[in-house]
Amino acid sequence: xxxxxxxxxxxxxxxxxxxxxxxxxxxxxxxxxxxxxxxxxxxxxxxxxxxxxxxxxxxxxxxxxxxxxxxxxxxxxxxxxxxxxxxxxxxxxxxxxxxxxxxxxxxxxxxxxxxxxxxxxxxxxxxxxxxxxxxxxxxxxxxxxxxxxxxxxxxxxxxxxxxxxxxxxxxxxxxxxxxxxxxxxxxxxxxxxxxxxxxxxxxxxxxxxxxxxxxxxxxxxxxxxxxxxxxxxxxxxxxxx
Amino acid sequence: xxxxxxxxxxxxxxxxxxxxxxxxxxxxxxxxxxxxxxxxxxxxxxxxxxxxxxxxxxxxxxxxxxxxxxxxxxxxxxxxxxxxxxxxxxxxxxxxxxxxxxxxxxxxxxxxxxxxxxxxxxxxxxxxxxxxxxxxxxxxxxxxxxxxxxxxxxxxxxxxxxxxxxxxxxxxxxxxxxxxxxxxxxxxxxxxxxxxxxxxxxxxxxxxxxxxxxxxxxxxxxxxxxxxxxxxxxxxxxxxxxxxxxxxxxxxxxxxxxxxxxxxxxxxxxxxxxxxxxxxxxxxxxxxxxxxxxxxxxxxxxxxxxxxxxx
Amino acid sequence: xxxxxxxxxxxxxxxxxxxxxxxxxxxxxxxxxxxxxxxxxxxxxxxxxxxxxxxxxxxxxxxxxxxxxxxxxxxxxxxxxxxxxxxxxxxxxxxxxxxxxxxxxxxxxxxxxxxxxxxxxxxxxxxxxxxxxxxxxxxxxxxxxxxxxxxxxxxxxxxxxxxxxxxxxxxxxxxxxxxxxxxxxxxxxxxxxxxxxxxxxxxxxxxxxxxxxxxxxxxxxxxxxxxxxxxxxxxxxxxxxxxxxxxxxxxxxxxxxxxxxxxxxxxxxxxxxxx
Numbered sequence: 022x023x024x025x026x027x028x029x030x031x032x033x034x035x036x037x038x039x040x041x042x043x044x045x046x047x048x049x050x051x052x053x054x055x056x057x058x059x060x061x062x063x064x065x066x067x068x069x070x071x072x073x074x075x076x077x078x079x080x081x082x083x084x085x086x087x088x089x090x091x092x093x094x095x096x097x098x099x100x101x102x103x104x105x106x107x108x109x110x111x112x113x114x115x116x117x118x119x120x121x122x123x124x125x126x127x128x129x130x131x132x133x134x135x136x137x138x139x140x141x142x143x144x145x146x147x148x149x150x151x152x153x154x155x156x157x158x159x160x161x162x163x164x165x166x167x168x169x170x171x172x173x174x175x176x177x178x179x180x181x182x183x184x185x186x187x188x189x190x191x192x193x194x195x196x197x198x199x200x201x202x203x204x205x206x207x208x209x210x211x212x213x214x215x216x217x218x219x220x221x222x223x224x225x226x227x228x229x230x231x232x233x234x235x236x237x238x239x240x241x242x243x244x245x246x247x248x249x250x251x252x253x254x255x256x257x258x259x260x261x262x
Numbered sequence: 263x264x265x266x267x268x269x270x271x272x273x274x275x276x277x278x279x280x281x282x283x284x285x286x287x288x289x290x291x292x293x294x295x296x297x298x299x300x301x302x303x304x305x306x307x308x309x310x311x312x313x314x315x316x317x318x319x320x321x322x323x324x325x326x327x328x329x330x331x332x333x334x335x336x337x338x339x340x341x342x343x344x345x346x347x348x349x350x351x352x353x354x355x356x357x358x359x360x361x362x363x364x365x366x367x368x369x370x371x372x373x374x375x376x377x378x379x380x381x382x383x384x385x386x387x388x389x390x391x392x393x394x395x396x397x398x399x400x401x402x403x404x405x406x407x408x409x410x411x412x413x414x415x416x417x418x419x420x421x422x423x424x425x426x427x428x429x430x431x432x433x434x435x436x437x438x439x440x441x442x443x444x445x446x447x448x449x450x451x452x453x454x455x456x457x458x459x460x461x462x463x464x465x466x467x468x469x470x471x472x473x474x475x476x477x478x479x480x481x482x483x484x485x486x487x488x489x490x491x492x493x494x495x496x497x498x499x500x501x502x503x504x505x506x507x508x509x510x511x512x513x514x515x516x517x518x519x520x521x522x523x524x525x526x527x528x529x530x531x532x533x534x535x536x537x538x539x540x541x542x543x544x545x546x547x548x549x550x551x552x553x554x555x556x557x558x559x560x561x562x563x564x565x566x567x568x569x570x571x572x573x
Numbered sequence: 574x575x576x577x578x579x580x581x582x583x584x585x586x587x588x589x590x591x592x593x594x595x596x597x598x599x600x601x602x603x604x605x606x607x608x609x610x611x612x613x614x615x616x617x618x619x620x621x622x623x624x625x626x627x628x629x630x631x632x633x634x635x636x637x638x639x640x641x642x643x644x645x646x647x648x649x650x651x652x653x654x655x656x657x658x659x660x661x662x663x664x665x666x667x668x669x670x671x672x673x674x675x676x677x678x679x680x681x682x683x684x685x686x687x688x689x690x691x692x693x694x695x696x697x698x699x700x701x702x703x704x705x706x707x708x709x710x711x712x713x714x715x716x717x718x719x720x721x722x723x724x725x726x727x728x729x730x731x732x733x734x735x736x737x738x739x740x741x742x743x744x745x746x747x748x749x750x751x752x753x754x755x756x757x758x759x760x761x762x763x764x765x766x767x768x769x770x771x772x773x774x775x776x777x778x779x780x781x782x783x784x785x786x787x788x789x790x791x792x793x794x795x796x797x798x799x800x801x802x803x804x805x806x807x808x809x810x811x812x813x814x815x816x817x818x819x820x821x822x823x824x825x826x827x828x829x830x831x832x833x834x835x836x837x838x839x840x841x842x843x844x845x846x847x848x
Contacts, residue, residue, distance in 0.1 A: 072458055093464070094457035103458070110455040112448050114516070123448045126441040128460035179460055319659045366839040376659055377598075377789050378838055381831035384786055388828035500782060504667055511660055546675065549667035556657045556664065 023086065025050040025214050026071065026183060031080035031090075033066055040066040042238040043080065048183075048216065053209050055229030055246070056218045062235040064218050065107060068185045072104040073097040084183070099128050103181035105172035107188045107218075111160035117171060118143050118156040124179040143178065150174040150204060166197040173204060184208065185216045190224055198224055226250065268435065272428050279424020283417035293420040297488060299529030300423035301481050304430045305502065306509035306521030308477035311434055312470045313507065314515030315443055317450030322363070322379030323478055323506040325386050326356040328497040330479030335396050335486050338404065345422065349483040356479020357472045364471035368464060380500075387498035401493025404486055419484050427522075430477050434518040437473075446470060478506075501545055505532075508552045514562025523563050598659065599666035601784035603760060606669055607632060607767020608776045609677060615771075622710065625768025629761040636760025639665075640753050666781060673778040710769055714762065783827055790834040809833075 024047040033041040041063045048054050056064050069075040071082055073094030082090040089097050103124075112120050121143040130139055147153050150170045155163065163171060169189045176184055186205060190198045202224055209215050219225045225232065226246040233243045234252070242252045283293055305323055313319050330352030337343035337351045359382070367378040391399045412418040437443050448456040449463045457463050486492040505528065513524025528548060535544040559566055607628060614624035643658060770776060787810065795806035814829045 074454055074458065093462070094454075095460050095462045098458055098460040106455065106458075110452040112451040112455065114447055114451055115444075119444065122441075123444055123456065123461060124459040127445060127462075175455075175459060321663065366835065370838065373659060374793070374838055377785075377793075378835055380598075380785055381834045384783075384831045385828045385835070388825060392825060504663070507660060507663070511657075543671075543675070546668060546671040549664045549671060553661055553664040553668065556661045560657055 024048055025052075025085055027081075027083040028067075028071070029081045029083075031067070031070055031077045031082060033063075033070055033075060033077050039238050041070070041077070044235075044238070044240055045080075046233055046240065046243070048214060050182075050214055051209070051212055052214055053228055053230045054214070054216045055225040055232040056216060056235065057220070057222075057225055057232060057249075058235035058241075061237075063238040064235055065187060066238075067235070068104060068187060068216065068218065071097075072102055072185060074104075095127070098124070098179050098181070101180075101182035102185070103176035103179045103183070104185040105169075105176045105187055105189055107191070109168040109172045111163070111168060111171055111175075113159075113161045115160055116157050117147065117152060117160050117163070120160050120171060120175055121146055121178045124175055128179040146174055146178055149207075150177075151200070166193055166200065169193065169201060170204070173201070177208065181213065183214045183216070185218075187218050188220065189217075190219055190221050202228060272432065275424065276428055279428070280421045283412055283421045286413060290414065290416065293414075293417050295529075295533050297416065297420050297423050298533075299526060300420070300427050301485070302505050302509055302525040302529050303427045303522055304423070304481040305478055305506040306513070306525045307427075307430045307434045307518065308474045308481065309506040310510040310515055310518075310521045311437060311477075312467075312474040314510055314520070315438065315446040315450070316467060316470045317446075318368075318375055318467065318470070319507070320376050320379040321500065321503045321507070322382055322475075324498045324500060324502040325379065325383040326359060326475040326478035327482035327485070327502055328383075328386055328390070328494075329359055330356045330482030331485045331492060331497055332390055332396055333479065334483035335402060335404070335492050338486070339396070339402075344407075345484060345487065348487075349422075349426075349480050352483030353476040353480040356482070357476030359479075360475020361468060361472045363475075364468045368467045368471065383498055383500065383503075387494045390494040390498070397492060399494060401491060402486075404490050404492065406487055406490060415487065419488050422484060423481075426480060430480075431518055431522065433473065433477070434521075437470075438518050442466070442469070504545065504548055504552065508548050510562075511560075512551055512555045512562055514564030516561065517564045520562050520564045527563075597662055597759075598785060599662040599669065600759075600763060601781040601788055602666040602669040603632070603635075604763040604767040604770060604784065605673065605776060605778065605781045607764040608771040609673055609767075610764070611768040611771050612776070622768060622772070625765040628764040628768070632764035633757040633761040636757035637753050639760070640756035644749060644752070666785075670778050670781055677778065710765070714765065718758075718762070783830075786827070786830040786834060790830040790837070793834060794837050 026048040028047070029045045030043045031041055031045070032039070032043055044063075044067060056067070058064050066075065070077040070090070071084075073089070073092060073096070077090055080090070081088055084097070084100060084102060087100070089100065089102075092100075112123065115123075118140065122139050125139045125143055129142075144153065144156055147156055150173065152167060152170055152174060155167065160168075160171065173184075173186065173189060176186075189205075190201050193201065198221060205215055205217065205228060215228075217225060217228055226249075229246055231244065232246050232249045234241050234249060242249060244252070282288060305327065308326075309320075309323055330349075333352040333355040334343075334348035337348050343351065363378060363382055367375045390396060396402060406415045409415045409418050412421065437446070445456070445461045445466050448459065448461055449466060453463055482497075485497070505525075509524030509528050510521045511524070512528065513522065514520025528551075531547065532544050535547055555562060561568070607625070610628050611624045614627070643661065791806045791810055794809065810830055810833060813833060817825050817829045
């Protein structure tokens with residue numbers, strides 16, 4: 022079966038610094054995929070290349086059979102790739118509901134004038150995320166975990182087939198991590214392929230079917246969560262042993 | 263303000279705008295000064311589409327305004343074009359300029375765009391200084407064609423500007439409340455997040471730039487007729503920038519009412535100060551007010567009102 | 574020669590805008606302020622260069638104050654602030670310009686000194702003495718600033734804060750204090766630049782608008798944050814303007830800097846030596 026996302030020999034440098042060095046991997050439709058690695062290993066760079074926030078210098082990124090590495094970010098979103106940001110970036114001047122209306126109006130209902138329909142759709146989405154009561158709240162007043170949920174909700178509003186969650190759980194309490202994890206499991210159950218970047222090991226290992234570990238821009242190992250945990254290289258990368 | 267109320271208000275303004283000049287009772291000076299105030303309403307509203315809604319502060323009003331004015335002069339001199347055609351021509355060429363400048367610089371950060379607009383102002387000025395056909399550095403005198411319906415040409419221009427103001431504000435309002443406005447606000451809040459939410463940021467920015475430029479060009483087109491004269495230095499003067507920018511910021515950048523409030527306030531203030539003290543002092547006053555508002559009340563007068571009434 | 578002068582004038586901006594990312598459109602206005610202060614002192618018998626140097630500490634304090642204000646009000650507040658910061662500096666520039674008009678009037682001012690009005694010959698060329706002086710000072714300024722930024726601790730800290738603020742914090746330095754210091758230096762440099770400006774040619778309040786183009790052109794062409802690049806870019810601009818002056822005449826000259834700026838922005842926004 023064809024993979025949903027196929028990354029081949031992708032490289033990215035910043036000035037003299039090599040962030041990604043010929044990275045290749047494949048992700049199947051409906052998979053729960055984990056991406057781990059120490060800080061600065063290139064995880065966010067990689068997914069930024071996938072989402073279009075950055076352009077890879079070489080290699081190819083094929084999404085659902087189509088080469089997307091030359092497309093602008095918004096075009097990739099419209100084709101079904103969505104991401105949440107590590108540090109939440111809500112549209113501060115807008116309410117929670119309005120934040121969701123942006124992807125709804127620009128991806129799903131392009132330019133439609135039926136505001137009332139989009140509003141009710143946004144409200145449904147918010148309720149699914151547990152943010153139903155905060156619809157009219159200005160987005161800059163949300164708590165950390167609510168902001169993370171908004172990030173995910175906004176990504177979901179674009180009706181993606183591939184959702185990339187970039188450290189959505191960083192800094193959250195144990196129960197908050199559980200909340201977010203449950204949301205991600207539910208989304209996957211509905212058929213959405215999910216790439217998760219996290220440092221919280223137990224979350225990644227519980228969630229992922231397959232895990233890849235990056236270090237200094239290269240993949241150092243790939244496999245099931247159990248295999249990864251035992252891998253000497255991974256331990257070395259994280260503990261510097 | 264709901265849609266219906268807005269249109270009622272708009273019609274009222276139109277009636278006043280055309281009716282007042284027709285009434286012989288009012289002092290000519292009122293229309294003379296009023297024309298300038300209305301010009302700034304259009305300029306500030308146009309500026310706010312790009313500067314306020316999209317967040318791309320720029321110093322370009324003199325460039326687009328001036329281009330509109332000179333396009334009008336060109337059309338007038340070349341084919342004796344009527345005022346309506348001059349305005350259309352001014353808007354078209356200024357819009358094109360807006361598109362071009364946007365294409366060149368909108369991929370960069372905000373400040374580069376702002377500096378680029380200053381550059382365009384000076385380049386346009388230099389071009390016009392060196393173009394003999396439109397008068398060069400010394401400028402050109404223009405003969406107003408005879409006016410029908412109104413007692414004076416100035417009165418007619420006032421009516422025209424009133425019409426233009428209503429049109430400009432309607433456009434701004436539409437943009438603000440529609441999905442276009444939401445997209446602009448999204449890209450102003452976080453361009454990256456907007457892109458990843460499916461907003462074609464470059465296209466939207468170019469759109470805002472073009473519309474903004476076109477409206478400013480339209481505002482500039484009747485200017486040569488207003489003065490019966492045109493010359494580069496005063497046309498491409500950066501004080502149009504501070505007037506437009508100041509009006510929008512002081513009035514409030516997030517709402518279409520803001521530039522109107524700001525322009526009327528600043529316009530009348532300017533007239534008062536210029537007449538009583540001096541015209542340099544007037545620029546100082548605007549500058550000080552601008553800094554004051556930027557620092558202390560960034561949401562502008564409209565924003566302050568909103569806050570007071572929410573309580 | 575003119576190029577070096579432009580470079581000197583732009584160095585201050587290179588630091589405040591290039592390194593610190595402050596949208597300092599008021600930089601030329603402050604420089605003109607420096608020119609006028611120099612003029613005031615020279616009328617009382619001071620040599621302009623000496624006046625410029627003496628003004629430097631004063632302007633340093635001014636710079637620190639301005640930055641402090643800017644930081645408190647704008648940089649802290651995040652996203653919307655960029656827009657307003659720009660408007661703030663624009664307003665500031667206008668206020669300075671109009672203030673100067675109100676105090677000094679719109680006429681041009683110039684200064685007298687031993688080396689102004691004389692020139693000396695090198696082969697076929699007659700070089701005005703004052704240009705040589707400006708050239709010398711400019712060179713000195715560029716090199717000393719360059720050395721300062723790479724050799725001293727504060728200098729390197731300034732460069733570091735431009736690239737990686739969190740890292741700097743970890744090293745125990747206070748980024749705000751450093752930025753303040755840097756901005757102060759930039760402003761002090763403008764004072765000297767202003768002195769040179771009035772040495773080289775007469776000055777009037779509105780001249781800052783023209784220099785916005787020239788200084789930003791130099792800084793962008795150089796690439797943000799490169800001192801030596803500023804020198805090179807200044808030279809390029811100086812040469813370009815002189816060529817245009819000779820071929821097309823004075824009426825085209827002002828547009829050179831701005832056109833060059835646009836071209837650079839369109840083709841290679843990082844400049845020649847950019848980060």
